[in-house]
Amino acid sequence: MTGTLFRNVRLFDLDTPGGMSPRRDLRVANGHIAEIASALEPGAGEIVIDGNGKLLMPGLINGHFHSAVNHMKGRLPSLPLEVFMLYECPELDVLRPTPREAYLRTMLGCIEMLRSGTTSVQDDCFFVPAPTPEIIDAVAQAYEDSGMRVRLALDQPEVSELDKLPFLRDLLPEDVRRALAKPAGAPATELLSLYDHLITRWHGAADGRIKAAVSCSAPQRVSPDYFVQLDDLSLRHDLPFYAHMLETRLQRVFGDVCLGGRSLVRYTHDLGLLSERMNVIHAIWVDDTDLDLLADAGAMVAHNPNSNLRLGSGVMRWRDMHDKGIPVCLGVDEAIADDAINMWSVMKTAASIHTLSHWDYELWPSAQEVLRAATQAGGRAMREPGLGTLCRGAPADLILLDLNALPFVPLNNLPRQLVHCELGQSVRMTMVAGRIVARDGQVATVDEAALLSEAAAFFAGKQKAMDLADARMAQLLPYYRDMYELAGQHNLSLERRLPENLR
Numbered sequence: 001m002t003g004t005l006f007r008n009v010r011l012f013d014l015d016t017p018g019g020m021s022p023r024r025d026l027r028v029a030n031g032h033i034a035e036i037a038s039a040l041e042p043g044a045g046e047i048v049i050d051g052n053g054k055l056l057m058p059g060l061i062n063g064h065f066h067s068a069v070n071h072m073k074g075r076l077p078s079l080p081l082e083v084f085m086l087y088e089c090p091e092l093d094v095l096r097p098t099p100r101e102a103y104l105r106t107m108l109g110c111i112e113m114l115r116s117g118t119t120s121v122q123d124d125c126f127f128v129p130a131p132t133p134e135i136i137d138a139v140a141q142a143y144e145d146s147g148m149r150v151r152l153a154l155d156q157p158e159v160s161e162l163d164k165l166p167f168l169r170d171l172l173p174e175d176v177r178r179a180l181a182k183p184a185g186a187p188a189t190e191l192l193s194l195y196d197h198l199i200t201r202w203h204g205a206a207d208g209r210i211k212a213a214v215s216c217s218a219p220q221r222v223s224p225d226y227f228v229q230l231d232d233l234s235l236r237h238d239l240p241f242y243a244h245m246l247e248t249r250l251q252r253v254f255g256d257v258c259l260g261g262r263s264l265v266r267y268t269h270d271l272g273l274l275s276e277r278m279n280v281i282h283a284i285w286v287d288d289t290d291l292d293l294l295a296d297a298g299a300m301v302a303h304n305p306n307s308n309l310r311l312g313s314g315v316m317r318w319r320d321m322h323d324k325g326i327p328v329c330l331g332v333d334e335a336i337a338d339d340a341i342n343m344w345s346v347m348k349t350a351a352s353i354h355t356l357s358h359w360d361y362e363l364w365p366s367a368q369e370v371l372r373a374a375t376q377a378g379g380r381a382m383r384e385p386g387l388g389t390l391c392r393g394a395p396a397d398l399i400l401l402d403l404n405a406l407p408f409v410p411l412n413n414l415p416r417q418l419v420h421c422e423l424g425q426s427v428r429m430t431m432v433a434g435r436i437v438a439r440d441g442q443v444a445t446v447d448e449a450a451l452l453s454e455a456a457a458f459f460a461g462k463q464k465a466m467d468l469a470d471a472r473m474a475q476l477l478p479y480y481r482d483m484y485e486l487a488g489q490h491n492l493s494l495e496r497r498l499p500e501n502l503r
């Protein structure tokens with residue numbers, strides 16, 4: 001692969017007060033950062049990029065994402081998670097995608113991320129109604145073609161709908177209860193053989209840019225046996241393990257009602273499955289004991305503040321997690337619950353929302369903390385040494401920002417302006433593994449215009465099927481609403497939303 005030399009460029013450096021180095025030269029070779037010095041001579045055949053007036057920083061890392069709904073941005077109103085999921089991912093055959101559809105929707109996300117400077121993603125991809133090797137291949141192929149770095153998991157519940165939620169069983173009429181009591185579309189044996197396919201065919205593909213991860217979706221959405229087997233898979237191949245935990249009040253209530261008073265974090269701990277490979281997603285309704293268990297296990301937390309606000313889930317305990325040494329990365333969650341796939345807006349919300357949690361303003365997040373969460377903590381979550389840093393030997397996943405663009409004029413404080421002013425419009429170049437994949441707001445790896453026009457036409461044709469699915473799921477809405485109300489009335493000793501009596 002041709003090397004690249006960035007000359008006279010400011011380097012992102014959170015350890016310096018201004019957040020960046022004096023002008024430097026940085027050499028990329030064999031997909032990695034090879035050399036950094038005050039002056040370097042170009043080698044034969046090397047691409048030379050003038051970095052005058054520019055900032056070179058690590059590409060942003062989308063630490064949690066579900067690409068399966070990239071085509072559904074803006075489709076649903078703001079709803080609580082349990083009602084939202086009723087419409088988001090029903091196991092209906094009418095929604096079964098073709099491989100081309102899965103490819104197109106994945107590519108929509110890749111284009112949006114690469115253009116705005118997100119170079120890596122942890123795709124906790126779910127499959128409606130169930131995964132197949134062809135659809136897995138289509139998703140992975142889109143990542144290969146786009147040039148993005150990805151960890152790809154199969155986020156597939158394996159127990160019945162009734163086992164995943166509190167109260168619902170008792171609220172349903174007999175015929176509906178019977179229908180919802182049947183197990184999920186794919187049993188554990190089938191899911192494990194699909195993991196075999198994912199790992200054999202794709203783990204380490206595209207020179208290591210594409211790698212597998214493991215997902216249980218959430219502890220209450222799988223049987224303990226399957227949960228243990230997934231952990232074993234994660235251990236054997238050293239794969240990140242994704243698990244949504246305590247995203248909502250209802251999930252906290254689930255522990256009281258269905259797990260004998262144990263939280264989902266405690267339940268996972270009791271199974272012996274909390275580990276440093278685990279990415280605990282959301283972790284909003286945690287108590288102090290849960291935080292200690294996460295800290296002791298060395299688990300990561302993936303924080304998705306835009307999604308948490310869009311779905312009314314609550315506010316995570318940012319400062320408490322940092323105080324306990326729990327690493328926190330940032331994520332979009334998904335294009336139906338953010339609904340932009342833009343890590344800059346995620347950073348801005350993360351930096352802003354946690355000011356509400358403490359009267360003591362010295363406990364509020366700093367811009368540096370938020371930037372570290374979106375870069376090096378993401379690399380740690382992905383289990384990729386050096387990813388998200390500009391260290392020598394780190395993967396060359398880099399973005400070049402124009403310091404003469406409006407978010408930085410005048411330049412008062414780089415870290416704060418990156419977090420609070422920038423939305424991706426100043427990104428002039430995106431590089432992944434040493435290859436330039438986007439330039440001046442256009443993806444260089446695929447025919448963006450042709451893909452967007454094909455996707456617009458394709459998904460316009462899918463609207464009828466999606467409307468049909470909505471209408472079918474709406475029949476269940478009264479029962480889900482009752483379940484949600486019961487969870488709201490259940491007494492809890494913790495609160496993660498604004499108290500309503502302060503109106």
Ligand SMILES: [Zn+2]
Nearest residue numbers: 066244281333
């Ligand atoms: Zn999620």
